[in-house]
Amino acid sequence: MDKGPSSDAELMARVGRNDMAALGLLAERHRDRVLSLAYRLLGDWHRAEDVAQETFLRVRQAARGYEPQAKFTTWLYRIVHNLSMDQHRRAARAPLPLEVVQETEMEDSSRHDLAEKAELAQLVQRAIGQLPDRQRRVVILHRYEGLSHGEISEIAGWSRSAVESLLVRAYENLRENLAQHEDFSG
Amino acid sequence: MEHVGEIELIELVAGRVNAQRKAAVLDHIRLCPQCREKLDGLRKTWDVLGAWEVRPPEHLASTQVPPTPAAEKKDLRPSVIRLLDLGMALRFAAAIVITATVGYAGGRWSSRRTPAAGGIEPPEYISALGLDVADGLSTLVLQDESLPAEEERV
Numbered sequence: 001m002d003k004g005p006s007s008d009a010e011l012m013a014r015v016g017r018n019d020m021a022a023l024g025l026l027a028e029r030h031r032d033r034v035l036s037l038a039y040r041l042l043g044d045w046h047r048a049e050d051v052a053q054e055t056f057l058r059v060r061q062a063a064r065g066y067e068p069q070a071k072f073t074t075w076l077y078r079i080v081h082n083l084s085m086d087q088h089r090r091a092a093r094a095p096l097p098l099e100v101v102q103e104t105e106m107e108d109s110s111r112h113d114l115a116e117k118a119e120l121a122q123l124v125q126r127a128i129g130q131l132p133d134r135q136r137r138v139v140i141l142h143r144y145e146g147l148s149h150g151e152i153s154e155i156a157g158w159s160r161s162a163v164e165s166l167l168v169r170a171y172e173n174l175r176e177n178l179a180q181h182e183d184f185s186g
Numbered sequence: 187m188e189h190v191g192e193i194e195l196i197e198l199v200a201g202r203v204n205a206q207r208k209a210a211v212l213d214h215i216r217l218c219p220q221c222r223e224k225l226d227g228l229r230k231t232w233d234v235l236g237a238w239e240v241r242p243p244e245h246l247a248s249t250q251v252p253p254t255p256a257a258e259k260k261d262l263r264p265s266v267i268r269l270l271d272l273g274m275a276l277r278f279a280a281a282i283v284i285t286a287t288v289g290y291a292g293g294r295w296s297s298r299r300t301p302a303a304g305g306i307e308p309p310e311y312i313s314a315l316g317l318d319v320a321d322g323l324s325t326l327v328l329q330d331e332s333l334p335a336e337e338e339r340v
Contacts, residue, residue, distance in 0.1 A: 035242040049246050117237065124238040143235050148202065149193075164193045171196055175231045 008072035015063035023063075027056050030073070033145070034080050040140045041084040043129065047091070051083045058083075070154060077145065078155040081137070127177040134158070135170035142167055190214055190221050198225065199232045 006014070006025070014022035034055055038048035058079050066075075128136055134156075141152045149167070153160045190198075190211050197203050198211055215222045 032242055035246060036240045039240055039242070040238075045243055045246060048242075052246075120234065120237040121239065124235055128235075128238070139235075142196075142200070143232070144238075144240075146200075167196055168192045171228060171231055172192075174235065175227050178231060178234050 009068040012059075012063050012066045012068070012072065015060060016066060023056065023060055026059065030076060033073075034076065037077060037080050037140070037145055038084050040128075040144055041081070041137065042087055043125075047087050048084075051080060051087060054083050055079045071151070074147075074151045074154050077141070077147070077151075081141075081155050123178065127174055130177065131170055131173055135166050135173065138163060138166040139170045139174065189218065190225075192224065192228075195221070195225050195228050199228045 006022070008026065008029070011022040011026045015026065031052065034052045035045075035048050038051040038055075039045055042048055042051065055076070059076065128139060131139065137156060138152060141147045141155060142149075147155070149160050149163045152158075152163045156163070158166070194203065194207075194211060198208060203211065215225055
């Protein structure tokens, strides 16, 4: 993850002094995860891109007054989460697109394996998309972003106990939904 | 025997339980079929969820660099002000100058061709009364003089 000796907090301090190179480093460092999180929350790469750009613009605007009280990524993901939810509210909730399998994966796998993998990925994406909104968000932050309960609580603005309760229900619902798939039950 | 909480099983599957606690939970699970079943179910769910891999498309990779201060400043300006970029401002000024010149020249040309009284000859009584017509706009109308329309009606 680290591409230079500077920590995120140091880079933020430099951004606060109008150092655009530091902002570029921060964006380069976190761009992919910001995009991926926004995509998982929104199900659309173009909207995810809008969120990512807006996120780094907010980072720049907030840099002058930024005080590293929590992990930088927690703060960053809170911006992504909130912007994604704004987008989500604005747009009618559309079924999540199934564009999971990337071209590059096709070269490495046999067609059969690829088809199975794609099918499974679609199944997972659909199962997550069918969860109630808060359960969906909590699973994305926990399973795919690797965040702790405390971090999720901070990002989403829910109590820690609410996060834990949502996680238990979400994984239970997913287990039930996915149990129908033969790869899963086998 | 106290069962392991579900949230702790989730964290165990996620690999986020410290070594000491992990050993204690696994000890319990060896002896408890209920907790073992739950853990197996969670582990399967966790693994299957891993199939949803996401990688940003390549065409998005170069578009995430935040705007430079100059570019951002430009973007934040109101659209009206943005229209007044140098090129646009010069074109706008040239249009004003041309319009004013053509208008002025046209006015001059027009005034030279138009008779002073706007094409209306002063009535004979003006000279009979010894009055002077300063410009074509003033025409004296006497109270008892009937208008042309009234004459026609009569």
